[in-house]
Amino acid sequence: MHVLLRYLKIIVYDKDHHLKNKNDEIKELYYFFKESVQNEFDDIEILPFKTYISFKYNGDNIVSIRPQKYQIKICFNMKKGTLNDYLKKKLKMFSINIIMAQEIMNLM
Structure with missing residues (x-):
């Protein structure tokens, strides 16, 4: 038991873990x-x-x-009709930005 515990390593995940080695467009x-959801x-x-990364509400x-x-x-992970129109518009623009970023990266 002590031998197994000696090799046990506790890993704490944070946003830096997920954004490490990502390009600036993806981070942006x-x-x-994140700011849109928090607002x-x-x-x-x-x-x-x-x-x-999980975003939890209630x-x-x-x-x-x-x-x-x-x-x-x-x-x-929301039921249909839960998102309000304002957030839907922001998410639509966000999706467009992701597609544009992917197209730019494909051109490089």
């Missing part, structure tokens, strides 16, 4: 998305896990985001 898009929901909790995971090298994967 992540911060834009819309008062008590949002951001929890980084091993493979994704104890429920409403959005999971996974920054990758040239794209950001976003999963919405």
Whole structure:
């Protein structure tokens, strides 16, 4: 038992873990998305896990985001009709920005 515990390493994940080795456009898009969600929901909790970052509101995971090298994967975990129109417009613009960033990276 002591031998196993000696090799046990506790890893704490944070946003830096997910943004390490990502280009500046992806980081900028992540911060834009994060600020948009924080402005819309008062008590949002951001929890980084091993493979994704969770945005929780009232104890429920409403959005999971996974920054990758040239794209950001976003999963919405909300019932249909929960997002208000303002946030829908922002997210639509955010999606357009992601597509534009991907097209720019493909040109390089």
